[in-house]
Every structure is written in structure tokens, then in C-alpha cells.
Amino acid sequence: MAEVLMQRTPAALHEPEGNFLTENPGLKNWLFTVDHKRIGLMYFWTIMTMFFVGGVLALVLRTELLTPKTTIVSAEVYNQLFTLHGVIMTFLVLVPVIPATLGNFVLPMMLGAKDVAFPRLNLLSYYLYVFGALLAVGAIIGGGLDTGWTFYTPYSSTISGGVSIMTMGAFVLGFSSILTGVNFIATIHKLRAPGLSWYNMPLFIWGMYATAVIQVLATPVIGITMVLLLMERLFQVGIFDASLGGDPVLFQHFFWFYSHPVVYIMILPGMACISEVIPTFSHKPIFGYKAIAWSSVGIAVVSFFVWGHHMFVSGQSEFAGAIFSFLTFVVAIPSGVKVFNWLATMYRGSISLGAPMLYAISFLLLFGIGGLTGLFLGTVAVDVHLHDTYFIVAHFHYVMMGGTLIAFFAGLHYWWPKMYGRMYNELWAAIGCLFVFLGFNGTFIPQFLLGSRGMPRRYYNYLDQFQFLHVASTIGSYLLGVGLVIMAVTLIVPLFRKRYDAPNNPWGAASLEWTVSSPPPTHNFHHVPVVTHGPYDFKAARRLEQMESHS
């Protein structure tokens, strides 16, 4: 990677101040904006609203589980709430949370582009998301449903209630996700700034690229699955219904062909954030750039080979189970490689523990547990015991929340100064992170124990012997809730205080989005930037900044 100076005109330093937040104010200009940054922020607040709803549902569920029988809600309500919690958190939060918010916001800037390739489709994607979210939440009003987010037939195709509306919601949300994916791939291929070769791209972009590939390839399958489920409900077409000559296990194949890769739609962007935060806060180039970049792509491809590991006990053939088990271990390897690479990046670094780094370290510790407990589930004989117990629940929360969401928080704290031009209080951010970390472990470590002792998931009522661990888990979840509130307050308060103004590059990072003002100008770059150094070449970036400040 050539270590030349970042080429920018002196004029760029003294442009009149005006940024995407303040230029073109007014509700209408926001609602019909095609600016990727504004769309990213609209996505952010909408998703955070859904996250809040899903989180409150989680607390209600945990409170209900304080006692074996009825605590605060009835069995019907409980079953609908865990379904809604699952649907909201997977389809409405985890899938879009990083690509649609952080990705939308920084990806074009990282590429040195003014916008994504199809800005209007980007806006359409947002409104499809809103529409899909309304349908999903409306399904509860339209009769409710208690299928779980997995919609297994024939249960889902025979019960009355809001399943059909939810099905349409999932279909619409799929479209939204596809549009984001198409947009990112086209943008990365065609809108890179001069000098930004593939190996000069920040690893965040590689992660987004791999994610987009899965979005494009897997999401249509959930679309057709939902259409067929709707047909099954409306006309009893018989494809997934055994009593009509179909095969309910076929539905599971359809569902998991999407829903296993979707797990990587969630975690790859998380890993992408971590790959930015760790080198920046270690002030040292990332270790094994190519290994991380290609392991993202490798994970994306291999993620399509392993869906059957959700079906070891479903009546799938034993031999299919064997193959899926072996392939599952194959996908474990690139994830492990990434963890070692991040560790090696910290080796002999100069590590400062800013809030993004604290979350990144939390990610390493939590994702480590999530990944390693995955080994139990990839091993067929052990999975048979643990399948559909709280062990699974704990495992995927460690990967999805401990992985994706914690990584999202790392990224959020990392790019927050760029998004709003304000710093936050480091001490309170650290306190929030501590509460989140402890609360999270407090919630889910008891669930591992519950699961290995045989406590099945989706149980309203449970045996008395499980109560102690359930109470422990509930207390942990309250702590987690407190942590998230502290985090939210810490981030939001500075938005109303001018004295927290952020510099252009508060962390000393080296990728392109830090060369523009905070918050960025409406069109990102006044002149097309030319990339002359690598994304983790912090020394070159600093030299460049020093030169500019002297000129």
C-alpha cells in the first residue's frame, strides 16, 4: 500500500460550514431525502424504536418467568409476546440494524462517494421497512399469532389469527433488505474513489459486501416461503401440510435456507464494526487484513451450506444431518480465525480504552462464548439433547445480542461523533457498557444451565426445580435494561449541548469518512478524494492531518 499523502485541496479546509443535518431543514426535506446519511439516521431512530419495543417485551417475558405458573400474563399472551419479541428482534432489528444505519451512513463516505448507487431505492427500502414493521406489529392487532418467529407448518398454516398479516410483513421486510443489499454491492463495485482498490478498502466495506451477497441470495427464498405459507393458509394448497400430501419438513428447509444465512447477515456487519474499532483503538494496523477480508466472503458462502443443523431432530435424514454437521464445523473456522486476528492486532499495540473499544472487548468475550457454545450444537448427538432448550436460547442471544448488538454499540459509539458532531461522556459510556456486559451475562449464563438441565424453550409453565435459575436470569435482564438506558441517555444528552462538539477525527482513524467535517457536509466531499494510503495506515493519516493543520 503506497504511503503517499492524502491529496486534498487547501480550499476544502475552509469551506463554509453547513452540514447534512442543518442544510435543507424541515420535515418534508427529511421524509423525502435521498441522502444516504439522512436515510441512515431515519433508519436508526426507527430501528431503535422497534428495539425498545422488543426490549420491553423481553422484560415482560422475563418477569412472567419469575414464577412457574401465572405471574403477570396468561399463557396465550405469553406465547404471543415471545413470538412478537422474536419477530421484532430478528426481522426488524438484527437484520437491518448495522447495514441500514451505520452501513448507510458511512459506507459511501468510506468509499469516497457522494451517495450509494441508487439513492431513491435506498429511500424506498426505508419506507418498505416502515410498512413491513407496521404489518408485523399490526398482526398482533389483527388477531395475534403465537407461532414463534419460525412459523413452522402445519401449526402456522392451520391456526387462526394474524399469521397471514405477519407473513406479508416478513415478505415486505425481505424486499427492504434486498434493496439495501443490491445498493451496497453496486456501490462498492462502481463508486469507489480513485485509488481505492479492493485491498485498500476498510474491512467494514468487506463485511458489508459479504452481508449484501447473502441478502441478495437468501432473502428471496424467505419471500417465496412466505408466499407459499400464505397460499397454504388461504387455499390449503398442500405443499407444507402432511395431511394434504405435502411435507412439513420441506417448510423447514425453505425457512432455514434463508434463516441460517440470515444469522450471518446479522453477525458479519458486527464483525465488520469490530474490525474498524480494534485497530483504531490499538493504534496499530489490523493483523491479517486479507485473512479477515476473505474470511468474511468465505463465511458468506459457507453459511448457505449448513442450514440443516437446525433440523437434526426434525425428521431430516440421518445422512443429511451428518453432512450438515460437518459443514457446520467448517463455518466455525473462519469465525475463529477472525478472533485470533483481532487479538493479534492488539498485540504490541497502544491500546486506549474508549467506549467503542470497551464494547469491542465485550464483543470478543461474549461472542467467544456464543461461538464456542455453537460447537455443542454442531455436534449432532449433543445437539439432540440441547435442541429447543434454553441452551439454544442462550447460545443465539450470545451470538445475536452479545455479537451483533454489542458490535453495533461499538460501532455506534465509534461513529456517533461523525453522525451528530458531538462527543459523549466517556465515564458514563463506560458505566453503561459495564452494566450491559454484566446484565447480559447475568441473563443468559443461567439459561445455559437451564438448557443443559433439560428446560425446553417457549415454555410458559415450568417445573419448580428450574425456578432459581429463572429468577437469576430475570434479575440479570433488569440489569441489562438499566445498562441500555444509561447508554441511550449518555448518547442522547450531548446532542443538546453545544460544548460537546466533536472534531473531524476524534479517534485518529485513517479511513475516508474521518477526513470530512463532523457532521459531514451534505454531499460528503467537496471534491472527489483520492486515496493514497491504506485504511489502517494511521501514521500516514496523522502526517496528513498535521500537514493540513500547518498549511
Place this chain on the structure above:
Amino acid sequence: MSVENEAMESIPHHGEEVHTHNHTKWYVANILALFVLTGITVLAAGINFGSNTVNLMIAMAIATVKAGLVALIFMHLLWEKGMNAVIFLSSLFFVALFMSFTFFDVETRAKIEPATPSEPGVSAGYQPAPLPLYVVAPKGGAASEHGEAAKAAGGQAAH
């Protein structure tokens, strides 16, 4: 590599467009070929090549040739840059993956029986026999008969 050269790489420029050639001859030839292949498909459907599966595969093979012609000539993959072809072909790869794994499951859901039935009387201290543990019974038989019968019953119930 100089900055200017890298710039050339990532931003395309005018004069590269390849669509200004006149391909009418190709198109006419292609549509005629497609007509002929349609005729062959219909004729082939009248012949029994052995089994249902083989007939279906032959029909699908001809359809694939036709689809290939459409993609190469009407959709310009023959003259396009590689990237679009890569995108198109990769989709086919994943379709094949989806179908083959699912079929593999369904086709190997055979009845599994113990290779050596344990003798009566030793059951109290029963130990699983050393390998081979199991044999796979031929497909069909009881399981699928049951399926047909139940389906017939279910079919009536549904209507």
C-alpha cells in the same frame, strides 16, 4: 501503481460501451434456434426414455440449453464484461445447492434397521453392536405406502 492509473480502474469512462454493435443476425438466428428447441421439447415429451425422472431430466436439459441461449444472446452475456455473468452464474450455483441438499435429505430418509438383531435373552445387558451398526432398507415399502394412503384420506377430508 500511480494514482491516475488506479483511478482509471475504478471509474469507467466513455467509449467503453459495447452495445452499439448491430447484432440483428445473432438475434434472428437465436429466435429460430429457440423455436427448433421448443419443437424438440414437445417431441421428446412424447417419448418414454425409461423412467419419470429421466424424462423430466431430459426436458430440463433442453430447457437449460434454451435458457442459456436467451441469457447469452438476448441478455448479452456473450458480449458483456465478466461481472454480470459471475452474478448470474452464482445464482444458479445457489439454486443448485438449495435443491440438491433438500433432495438429498428427502431421498435418504430411508428406514434404518439394525444390521444384527440382538439375541433374545441378552437384552438385560444390551450393548450396541460394533460397526456396522445399521443397514439402510430400500426406499419405498411401508413408509411411502402409508404416505399415499394417508394422503388419500387427508385429501378427502380437505374437500
Place this chain on the structure above:
Amino acid sequence: MSDIAIPAGGQAHAHASPHSRHLQHHFHNSAQQFEASKIGMWLFLVTEILLFSGLFLAYFMLQTRHPQAFIEAHHHLDRSLGVLNTLVLLVSSFTMVMAVQSAALNRIKATLIYLYATFGLGGVFLFVKYIEYSHKFHDGLLLGNLFSYKGANVPGEYLFFSMYFVMTGIHGIHIIVGMGVIAYLIWRTHQRVFSSAYYTPIDLTGLYWHLVDLIWIFLFPLLYLVS
């Protein structure tokens, strides 16, 4: 080569490109915009292929489970209408590709004629489908629980018609959407919007139309020629 927006002089703005009327602000030139659109369209086609792959898989599954029912049921379809519709769609693909080429060669009048022809052939396809559908409705050869045909002698024939209606239905929706877009293109062509310098929408619609044709190529033998 000279019109690339390299900020050497500090003044070279992307808008300096000659075709700025259709050039969106975040692209450097129309070639870049065209290629980006093209990649986007191919990615969209990928999603369409994966979407239909689910239908094909469901078809193959049911067909292997109930081969006799599928053979029996497909006799109710009119093979000659199927062949006719195949030919109609193939010809429409030809007219579509000619429309794209005419636009690329700046022969706008020919473009218009070919677009009208494509639209018309799409209409013919739908009309033939309408005849087929109304026949099936009349006989009660319908999907799922609407199946009310009395003469079925192999159990499970309704599964074939479930697949028939879901597959041709979703394909038909694609034809209707395609015709809608072509109608829009005809309107815009009348307004002299397209030229050899800018015909991206026609090109992309062409790709979409060919894909719809390509899917029919597979549907035809599966539904009409089961043996």
C-alpha cells in the same frame, strides 16, 4: 479519458459530463451510471431466480411424492396453448432485444415499434392464459381447497393444480408488471427521452423481460409436458 473527475485542478466537478441531464449527481459520468445500474439489475434478477427456485423445488418435491397424480392431472392442460404461449413469449423476447438495439443505435422510431410489439405480445400471452384459466375455473380444476373437479381418479391431483396456479400466477404477475414498465417506456419514448446516449431503462427492462421468458421456458415442460 479527459472527462474523469480527478480533482487535479480543484475545479473539475462531476457535473461537467456531457450527458448531465440524465446523470445523477453522485456518478462521475454516464458510463459509470450505466454500469452501476446494470449490476443492480443483474442482482435483482438473481433475487428473482432464487424466488422462483423455491417454487421449482416445491414442484419437484410434490412431483416425486405423487408422480401418478401429476401425470394424470397435466392431461387437463391444453398442450397446444402451452406451445403457443411459449412461442409468443420467445418472439416477444426477440422484439424486446431489437428495441434495446434500436435505442442503442439511435433508431428511435424502430424502438417504438418494437416496444409496441413486445407489449402486444405480452397481451397475447395474457389473453391465452385467460382462456386457459377460465376453462380451469369452469371445470373446477383449481388450487387447494377450491379444487372441485369430480372426475379425478388419482388422489392428489389438486396438488398439481396448486403448483400450476401458484407458478403461472406468480409468473403472470411478472408479465403484468413487465407490460406496465414497457407501457411507461413507450410513453417516455414518445417524449423523446431516450437516445443512444441514454437508454438505460430500456436496456434494464429488456433484461427483466428476458428473465421472465427464461422462467417460462422451464415452466412450460414442467406443467404441460409431464410424462
Place this chain on the structure above:
Amino acid sequence: MMPVTQASDYAREVDNIYMFITYFGIFFYAVIVLGVGYFVYKYRRRRQNEETPDITHNTALEIIWTVIPSIPLVVMAFWGFNTYMQARVAPADALEIKVIAKKWAWEFTYPNGMSFGQEMHVPAGRPVKLVMISQDVIHDFYLPDFRIKADIVPNRYTQLWFNADEPGEHQVFCAEYCGRDHSNMLAKVVVDTEEQYQQWLEQKAEEAMNMPLPELGKLLYVNKGCNTCHSIDGTRIQGPSFKGIWGQTHQFSNAAPAVVDENYIRESLLQPTARVRAGYEAIMPSFQGLLREREIQALAEYVKSLK
């Protein structure tokens, strides 16, 4: 680590794999935790503009940490699959018990063709094969003490087998979500000695044959799971209550009104959707082929007795 009863050799074997993975996991987790902790302390940033070395990669090291951990993974995959196959292949002389799952009850049918409620009695030391089918949606037979579990799919038999070490009682869960009372779809496996098992079977069979009809009906009401949807005290659960319905005229959503008599009850059991009580959903499974004539009579007599 897994303080759950190990009720069979198979359970012990699964736990061996479980422990192997646990040790592997603890080792690698320790590497991560100690690595992070040590680096964060040792290489903490001491001053602004601290210089760091430009270490970008080390191919040998990367190959090592890719390949070495892969080896135990291969062990896990093989060991896990081989053990799993043992659970799939029942010995030919196994005692065969038919399991029918429905919302939200179990039915266990013994080789003598009879079934006696939510407790499965099996002899210790003899392989027991379960041949399972569902009547409505997907259920799942989960026996944690034996580390076995399998989905029960409608219209298709799935199998499980186990061989209990010694007499005892073990919990059965439904592990695939199946509706409102999923969490109450419980049962027990009671392991007896061979003699106790035979005695129990004979005694139960005799009881059922000689019982007066209303009493048999009362037993069936629980054993066949009627009680999960129909109360006998007038409260509405999923279906209408049985209390005092005998001789009443009922309204139906899909048929003309009719009087509750022996024929109506018979039809409700065998073709439940033929006449659906107004205000209720057509969700009752059919008991066609699952009830003897005497048992149908017994249920009718039982309903008659509920005033």
C-alpha cells in the same frame, strides 16, 4: 457439568462428548480472555502519539491457528455423529411402544394394543423403541435424562429408542412449540423392573376390561387427553364443557341444530369437524381407529353422568 440424571449408557456417552467440547471451549475461551486482559494491560496507551510496530500479517502463524483448532472439531463431528446413529437404530428385539402426540396430550400404546394415560411404563434393562406420530401439528418427544429427542411429525412415523439402566421416574417434555398448552404437554416415563412392568400391564388391562362404563369413561377422559380442551365444571377451555350437555339441543356453525345423544357423541369423536359447535373452532382431532366400541360407549356414558 450436566447435573441431570444419566439414565442410560447412551446418556453417559453423550455427556462424554459434552465434556470434551466443554474442556475444548474452556481452553480456547481462556486463551481469548487472558489474551485480551494481558494485552489491554501490557500494551495500554501511555502517551499521545505512542509509536506502534507495523505488524500486518504472519502467514505461518495464521496457518497454525487455522489448522490446529480444526483437528478437535473433526473429532467432535465424528464422535457426535457416530453416537447419534446409535440413538437412531433400535435393536430388533426392542419393546415397541406406539406414541401418539396431539394438542396437548400423549398417548402410549403397548404391544397388547391398550393405552393407559400420561405415564409410560417400561421395563429396565430392555431396549424400548418408540414409534411416534402426530395427529395435528409437529410435537417433539424429549426425554432429557436419556438425552434423546425427536420431532413427531403428522402423517409420518419417527423413531427413538432407549434402554433404561434401572427403575426410576423420568420427565417427558414436548419440545416443539405446539400451541397454548405446549408447556403443559408433559408426561412421565416410569421405569419398572421386568416383573413389575408385566404385573402393571396385566393389572391395567384387567381394570379397563372390567370397569363399569361411566368409570372407564372418566378414566379415558383423562387418559385420552379430553380434559385438556373440555372441562367438566362448565368453564370454557378450548372446546365446550361437558357439564350438563346431555340431552341439550346445540347450535352448530356448519349444520342444523341437534340434540346431544349417543350418536352425536360418537360422531364428535370420529368425525369432529362434521358438526362444529357454534362459537368454537374446528380444532378437535379425530379419534377414528383409536377408540374401541366399548370405549366410545364409556365416554358417552360418562358425559351422560355429568349433570
